[in-house]
Amino acid sequence: MIEDLADRGQPGDTRDITRHCDVVVIGAGTLGLPTTALLAREAGKRVICLESGGEQQQSETHPLNAIDGASRGYRGAAHGRFRCLGGTSSRWGATLIPFQQADLEGAGWPLRLNELTPHLPAAERFFGLDHSAYDASDLPVALGPTHVARLAKMPSFRHRNVAHLVGDELRQSRRAEVWLNATVIGLDADAGGAGVQVRARAPEGQTLTVSAPRLIIAAGAIETTRLALLLDRGCDGEIRRTSPDLGRFFTDHISLPVADIEPLNRAALNRIVGYRFGASGSMRNLRFELAPQSAARREAPPNFAYVGFEPPRTGGFEALHGLFKSVQIGQLPPARVVGEGLRHLPWLIRAAWWRLAYKRLLYPSEVPLQAYIVAEQRADRGNRISLSETRRDQYGVPLPVLDWRLADADYDGLERAAALLEETWTGSGLARLGRFRRRPVGRATARPADNYHPTGSTRMGRDASCGVVDRDLRLFARPQVQLLATSVLPTGGGANPTLMAFLLALRCVEQHAQAQPHGRKTGAARSAAAR
Numbered sequence: 001m002i003e004d005l006a007d008r009g010q011p012g013d014t015r016d017i018t019r020h021c022d023v024v025v026i027g028a029g030t031l032g033l034p035t036t037a038l039l040a041r042e043a044g045k046r047v048i049c050l051e052s053g054g055e056q057q058q059s060e061t062h063p064l065n066a067i068d069g070a071s072r073g074y075r076g077a078a079h080g081r082f083r084c085l086g087g088t089s090s091r092w093g094a095t096l097i098p099f100q101q102a103d104l105e106g107a108g109w110p111l112r113l114n115e116l117t118p119h120l121p122a123a124e125r126f127f128g129l130d131h132s133a134y135d136a137s138d139l140p141v142a143l144g145p146t147h148v149a150r151l152a153k154m155p156s157f158r159h160r161n162v163a164h165l166v167g168d169e170l171r172q173s174r175r176a177e178v179w180l181n182a183t184v185i186g187l188d189a190d191a192g193g194a195g196v197q198v199r200a201r202a203p204e205g206q207t208l209t210v211s212a213p214r215l216i217i218a219a220g221a222i223e224t225t226r227l228a229l230l231l232d233r234g235c236d237g238e239i240r241r242t243s244p245d246l247g248r249f250f251t252d253h254i255s256l257p258v259a260d261i262e263p264l265n266r267a268a269l270n271r272i273v274g275y276r277f278g279a280s281g282s283m284r285n286l287r288f289e290l291a292p293q294s295a296a297r298r299e300a301p302p303n304f305a306y307v308g309f310e311p312p313r314t315g316g317f318e319a320l321h322g323l324f325k326s327v328q329i330g331q332l333p334p335a336r337v338v339g340e341g342l343r344h345l346p347w348l349i350r351a352a353w354w355r356l357a358y359k360r361l362l363y364p365s366e367v368p369l370q371a372y373i374v375a376e377q378r379a380d381r382g383n384r385i386s387l388s389e390t391r392r393d394q395y396g397v398p399l400p401v402l403d404w405r406l407a408d409a410d411y412d413g414l415e416r417a418a419a420l421l422e423e424t425w426t427g428s429g430l431a432r433l434g435r436f437r438r439r440p441v442g443r444a445t446a447r448p449a450d451n452y453h454p455t456g457s458t459r460m461g462r463d464a465s466c467g468v469v470d471r472d473l474r475l476f477a478r479p480q481v482q483l484l485a486t487s488v489l490p491t492g493g494g495a496n497p498t499l500m501a502f503l504l505a506l507r508c509v510e511q512h513a514q515a516q517p518h519g520r521k522t523g524a525a526r527s528a529a530a531r
């Protein structure tokens with residue numbers, strides 16, 4: 001069932017609603033909502049999921065996502081997270097691809113990639129994707145030893161929003177309750193590992209208190225870290241005494257265009273590097289990553305490169321994009337988008353032809369093409385999330401303070417990654433399709449941006465001296481609490497990170513199912529998406 005805490009009682013009603021369940025989940029976003037559905041469906045758990053937002057977030061920013069501190073330049077804080085049923089999956093690109101094992105080597109991961117990949121087929125089924133390989137073995141150009149070509153998978157726009165995938169199931173569920181407009185403002189976890197109590201509040205004052213033996217915090221990377229810090233404050237700093245890295249090593253991917261690509265054969269280039277269409281509206285996107293055995297891995301951070309463009313503000317492409325984004329959010333397209341589409345009907349007809357004939361997304365002819373690099377930021381203990389001593393949100397909860405800076409090593413890494421990409425490009429058949437005109441990427445000229453891929457601030461580790469949670473996502477200091485967000489990934493790797501966190505979610509559900517006397521014993525989450 002899905003309830004709205006704001007609809008309970010009269011505004012200002014301070015009577016507390018109380019509930020007890022097996023597992024309480026904080027956050028009904030990309031990771032929390034599927035986890036709630038699967039825990040109920042596959043592990044037979046009574047689950048209560050507390051979500052800060054309502055059915056949809058209408059605007060592009062949210063007042064509860066305010067931060068304090070010097071790093072307001074970190075755009076992901078305001079623009080990289082959404083509060084509603086489905087969370088950030090209502091807006092994300094949904095590019096899904098596992099990291100390479102080489103990205104994990106020597107980076108402090110307490111897990112090997114092959115401990116997560118058994119869950120890959122279930123993750124793909126969940127998002128309505130096929131099970132084809134991630135290597136782009138059909139590329140008509142040979143790349144040389146430094147890079148490999150890989151193809152990420154993207155679900156259809158409707159399937160990108162997890163609220164569309166499990167919302168109906170949850171509305172009918174008798175084991176799972178999702179509470180909207182229920183922002184968690186306080187949490188306690190018994191020191192003996194026995195249980196948790198979580199307090200949530202609606203904007204007009206209604207409150208809900210849930211107690212359970214187990215808690216999963218799936219509130220997004222920044223907010224999960226903030227809630228863990230709040231829990232730490234409530235237990236006199238014991239979590240940070242146990243795991244001194246709580247809040248530390250906050251990193252993101254950094255990205256920027258590193259070259260202008262001057263097309264020599266634009267159509268042929270578009271057919272190689274353009275987004276590919278798969279079955280049922282799914283798509284694939286080509287990227288160049290460092291080869292697993294490449295010596296370049298000693299010179300440049302894990303990264304991926306792709307050919308793209310700054311999305312135009314007007315035109316047929318913008319209309320198409322706006323239309324599909326509305327489908328993802330679950331809204332009708334704005335009249336402006338429909339008008340723009342009608343004005344650019346000839347381009348849309350050409351794009352439809354490209355889709356049918358070449359199974360490729362037609363790039364708008366007027367836009368300049370660029371090579372982008374998205375690189376792992378060096379893990380730096382000084383980049384951190386902490387709790388503000390002076391500023392609080394509307395519920396009186398301290399704002400998160402974000403200290404996030406780029407180091408010279410990050411610029412050097414980008415520069416080296418760009419040089420390696422240029423060598424690969426000019427030494428391969430790609431050079432016949434477009435000229436690679438390198439741009440300066442040094443600190444003096446370039447302005448790399450974060451990429452909405454926050455990691456590291458509640459990192460997994462082999463033990464509490466180097467990690468906040470263990471390989472099963474349990475807080476070392478409070479094992480009844482699990483953290484489920486990209487903040488548990490010790491490093492950002494050379495690919496978009498959310499699939500890795502989603503695989504961790506499926507592994508977590510399977511572990512809960514195995515611990516359940518009446519639940520399915522094996523492969524529960526792996527079979528989950530078969531339904």
Ligand SMILES: Cc1cc2nc3c(=O)[nH]c(=O)nc-3n(C[C@H](O)[C@H](O)[C@H](O)COP(=O)(O)OP(=O)(O)OC[C@H]3O[C@@H](n4cnc5c(N)ncnc54)[C@H](O)[C@@H]3O)c2cc1C
Nearest residue numbers: 027029030031052083087088093094095184219220496498
């Ligand atoms: C524009 C954009 C494009 C992206 N594209 C990609 C991509 O292509 N590939 C990729 O891998 N990643 C991508 N990402 C990143 C990806 O979206 C995130 O990694 C992912 O959505 C995080 O999922 P989550 O469940 O941790 O957080 P969310 O989906 O943000 O869910 C967290 C939920 O917790 C709720 N919450 C927060 N605090 C509280 C509280 N105190 N009480 C109750 N509820 C709370 C929030 O309201 C929210 O609904 C993109 C992000 C953006 C913004």
